[in-house]
Amino acid sequence: MDYSVKVMDHFSNPRNMGSIENCDGVGEVGNAKCGDIMKIFLKVEENRIVDVKFQTFGCGAAVASSSMATELIKGKTLEEAWKLSNKAVAEALDGLPPIKMHCSMLAEEAIHEAINDYLRKKGLEPWKD
Amino acid sequence: MRIHNCEGASVTVGDKTIYMDNSATTPARKEVVEEMIPYLTENFGNPSSIYEIGKISKHAIDKARKKVANALGAEENEIYFTSGGTESDNWAIKGIAFANRNKGKHIITSSIEHHAVLHTCLWLEGQGFEVTYLPVDKYGMVTLEELKNAIRDDTILISIMLANNEIGTIQPVEEIGKIARENRIYFHTDAVQAIGHVPIDVKKMNIDLLSLSGHKFEGPKGCGALYIRKGVKIETLLHGGAQERKRRAGTENVPAIIGLGKAIELAAGEIGETDKNLLALRERLIEGLLKIPKTHLNGHPTQRLANNVNITFEYIEGESLLLLLNAKGIFASTGSACNSSSLEPSHVLMACGVPHEIVHGSLRLSLGRMNSEKDVDRVLEALPEIVQKLRNMSPLTPKEYRTI
Numbered sequence: 436m437d438y439s440v441k442v443m444d445h446f447s448n449p450r451n452m453g454s455i456e457n458c459d460g461v462g463e464v465g466n467a468k469c470g471d472i473m474k475i476f477l478k479v480e481e482n483r484i485v486d487v488k489f490q491t492f493g494c495g496a497a498v499a500s501s502s503m504a505t506e507l508i509k510g511k512t513l514e515e516a517w518k519l520s521n522k523a524v525a526e527a528l529d530g531l532p533p534i535k536m537h538c539s540m541l542a543e544e545a546i547h548e549a550i551n552d553y554l555r556k557k558g559l560e561p562w563k564d
Numbered sequence: 565m566r567i568h569n570c571e572g573a574s575v576t577v578g579d580k581t582i583y584m585d586n587s588a589t590t591p592a593r594k595e596v597v598e599e600m601i602p603y604l605t606e607n608f609g610n611p612s613s614i615y616e617i618g619k620i621s622k623h624a625i626d627k628a629r630k631k632v633a634n635a636l637g638a639e640e641n642e643i644y645f646t647s648g649g650t651e652s653d654n655w656a657i658k659g660i661a662f663a664n665r666n667k668g669k670h671i672i673t674s675s676i677e678h679h680a681v682l683h684t685c686l687w688l689e690g691q692g693f694e695v696t697y698l699p700v701d702k703y704g705m706v707t708l709e710e711l712k713n714a715i716r717d718d719t720i721l722i723s724i725m726l727a728n729n730e731i732g733t734i735q736p737v738e739e740i741g742k743i744a745r746e747n748r749i750y751f752h753t754d755a756v757q758a759i760g761h762v763p764i765d766v767k768k769m770n771i772d773l774l775s776l777s778g779h780k781f782e783g784p785k786g787c788g789a790l791y792i793r794k795g796v797k798i799e800t801l802l803h804g805g806a807q808e809r810k811r812r813a814g815t816e817n818v819p820a821i822i823g824l825g826k827a828i829e830l831a832a833g834e835i836g837e838t839d840k841n842l843l844a845l846r847e848r849l850i851e852g853l854l855k856i857p858k859t860h861l862n863g864h865p866t867q868r869l870a871n872n873v874n875i876t877f878e879y880i881e882g883e884s885l886l887l888l889l890n891a892k893g894i895f896a897s898t899g900s901a902c903n904s905s906s907l908e909p910s911h912v913l914m915a916c917g918v919p920h921e922i923v924h925g926s927l928r929l930s931l932g933r934m935n936s937e938k939d940v941d942r943v944l945e946a947l948p949e950i951v952q953k954l955r956n957m958s959p960l961t962p963k964e965y966r967t968i
Contacts, residue, residue, distance in 0.1 A: 446887060452957055453968070467960060470881055470901045470909065470924040474959040490959035494883035494902035498957065534905060 462548025586932035628825025652775030668718030731863030732872025741770025760831030783827030787820035
């Protein structure tokens with residue numbers, strides 16, 4: 436696969452890899468059948484993402500997308516994080532091969548899942564796209 | 565495939581790298597290249613031309629043809645040069661199907677064939693032929709009972725590979741050939757992976773058609789051959805000039821044919837010695853890898869190519885594995901969907917019943933003559949750490965298999 440230097444950097448040295456005990460929100464998307472699972476853990480304080488971690492089962496693009504996405508939403512408000520598009524993740528990685536664009540989509544979906552999990556736990560209405 | 569290492573520099577094959585993807589392709593041997601060079605330069609004549617340098621080319625092709633025939637136990641006039649394994653498979657299957665459709669429209673193959681066979685059969689289904697894809701057991705072995713049961717009055721061809729490219733399982737070809745002969749059905753075998761590893765005698769094995777490809781046994785790319793037993797009724801695939809006794813048109817790829825001839829002569833001659841060495845390396849590799857927990861061997865434990873290792877690591881994905889191995893200068897392959905342009909996981913592992921959930925974590929290491937015990941030990945040293953890194957990253961890994 437012809438990956439950018441940035442993809443290879445995030446794949447080889449993933450940022451925010453791991454899990455958060457007692458996290459405020461968690462989102463898991465994808466399935467092992469397709470070969471991609473992404474799990475995002477959020478720590479939220481006053482509507483702001485103060486910590487974020489990920490676990491990913493998948494290819495180089497999936498790992499790099501998770502790593503980059505967590506970097507992009509760390510310190511952001513939930514509204515800002517919700518608006519992060521898969522395109523923005525791919526662009527931040529200096530592009531993904533066309534066949535791997537769905538990996539950045541997983542990152543966007545996992546963040547949405549995690550935010551909605553947080554909202555549900557708070558007794559709030561989950562957001563829709 | 566161009567892969568950057570973590571620093572962004574391109575990785576190329578050299579002293580510090582370990583190439584263990586010999587089922588994908590092999591480097592041409594020095595002796596092979598040396599024999600080819602004159603046919604790229606001074607002896608460039610078209611074999612169809614009657615002047616001196618044309619005749620030199622023609623005679624050289626005849627010599628190469630003899631070498632291929634010798635390696636297979638065939639006659640010279642039963643060997644036809646092609647552009648490679650894919651063309652040979654296409655020609656054999658489509659050629660038999662269309663030449664014999666007045667006798668029947670049924671073809672039997674297996675579910676673990678190379679795509680050159682499977683996709684050809686799929687296309688033929690669209691042309692009105694009917695195809696039975698035999699299942700395999702968990703080792704990737706076709707059973708003779710199931711083959712016998714699949715035979716119909718209108719079966720015209722059985723196409724079953726000699727050895728599988730992903731898991732290395734060697735089929736009972738001689739017995740399959742016997743069944744085909746008894747039922748007066750043509751038998752084609754894709755022997756692309758077997759040349760240089762499994763001794764072949766087309767007469768003894770009752771093989772009517774056999775495909776092979778030069779670059780899999782240290783010959784050049786872009787050149788293969790199809791053995792067609794004398795008397796077999798087959799249509800032509802490529803129409804045009806009168807080359808290859810009017811059965812395969814197109815100016816001969818002279819240098820590659822010369823190289824293929826030399827390569828098969830060497831490979832067939834050294835089969836015993838090569839396999840003895842590879843077998844020792846294979847067993848060392850398998851034994852070492854199975855020490856990693858939650859790891860499984862794919863393919864048959866003994867009826868397998870001496871150069872093939874195929875292992876599944878649970879909880880991780882193959883492309884990631886390849887990228888990390890590449891960063892350490894180790895080149896291998898995987899059956900993961902994420903590494904294929906079709907995004908489909910290995911049809912071979914799926915047919916062997918490897919669960920969907922773990923099929924993505926497969927790693928194929930295919931050995932070659934260039935590999936040493938030191939290479940095997942370096943792979944065994946590198947892999948546990950890489951597998952652990954990916955398991956730590958994966959949401960599927962149970963706590964007891966994590967280190968952080």
